[in-house]
Amino acid sequence: MHLLYADESGSAADPNQIHFVLAGISFFERQTFWISNELDRIAERFNPAEINAIELHGSPMMGGRNMWKPFPKQDRIQAIKDALSVLANSHLSNRIFACVINKAKVSPHDPVEMAFEQLASRFDHYLGRLHKNNDTQRGIIIFDKSTYETTIQGLATNFRTLGHTWGVLRNLSEVPLFLDSRASRLIQLADLVAYAIFRFYERHDDQFYSIIADRFDQEGGIRHGLCERL
Template sequence: MYLLYADESGTTHDSNQQYFVLAGFCVFERQGYWISDQLDQIAARFDPADPVSVELHGSPMLSGRGKWRSYPKSDREKAIEDILQVFLQSHPSNRLFASVIKKTVVSPKDPVEVAFEQLASRFDRYLIRLHKNDNTQRGIIIFDKSTYETTIQSLATDFRTIGYSWGVIRNFSEVPLFLDSKASRLIQLADILAYAIFRYFEKGDSKFFSIIQSRLDSEGGIVHGLHIQQ
């Protein structure tokens, strides 16, 4: 089974932000431990006695909000880069997926709905490609519980029964699950991946996105894992 850990970056209601991003990465069920262990080691730089208490989130780390204020910016930026390198160096089957929505373009539609449809369908099609290569797998999407849970649960149910714009989701074993990011390094990684993509489109800052861009789901030179609506 493949697990897609996903999170959003940007908000739907802030008029000062142009973009909303929903992004995540899929990981084979037995590979998550290695990634979590690597992220624990990065967190330990900031609290060796209690690394579990250190939450890795892109925006507060870069801006120095909260407890991150006490650490030099260079250390915080290096930690973000190293976190992204952990994903970059992980197993090739771990793929990055992202939906980037310019909010004014889809208005009055809910950007969460548009982004989730794209993310879910692209993950589903990745599983279809695996099946065609004699590697049949099922998938589950796992979100931070602070994400738009009610909207996404409703959409996921509709996609499995009624369908989405290109068909019906066929390879998910369950509707999306929601975890507390405090308890999951993999959700924290999804947050930082989404933030890296958001900064690229919202701020024109490619520093972090350039590290992970090559891990967008692709096949035969065609990138399937990135949807941009702008």
């Protein structure tokens, strides 16, 4: 089983932001425990007595908001980099899938719908490639609870029955699941990945993106894991 943990960065409704990003990280099920433990070690630096009270969340960490306010900026930025490095240094089967959308360029289409269609179909295509290589796996997409839950659930059901632009989803075992990010380090890591990609496109800041840039799904020199609608 491959688990795609996904989250967004940027607001689909904010006119002051150019881009919307939906990103996910695919983990083979036996990789998740190790990744979570490594992320716990990073959180432990900030509250050793209660590490579960520390949520690794890109925008608050960068801006020093909420629980991150007491900590020096350089420590917060280093924690983001270290968390992304956990992914960068992990097993090669752990892959990023993401869609970056210039909202004005796709208007009046809904960027959330467009991004999810790309994310789901590319993950499904990856699982299909594994099957062709005699490694048959099913997949589940796991999202942070968000205002897009109803939209995404409906889309996923339609994709499995009526189809999407390129066919139907054949390799997903269930409609997307939704978790509270506070309970999942892997959702938190997906948030950091989405944030790194958003800052790269929105702010031309590659300090985080450069750490994970080679972890997008690719095969034969073709990068399947990144969709750009710019």
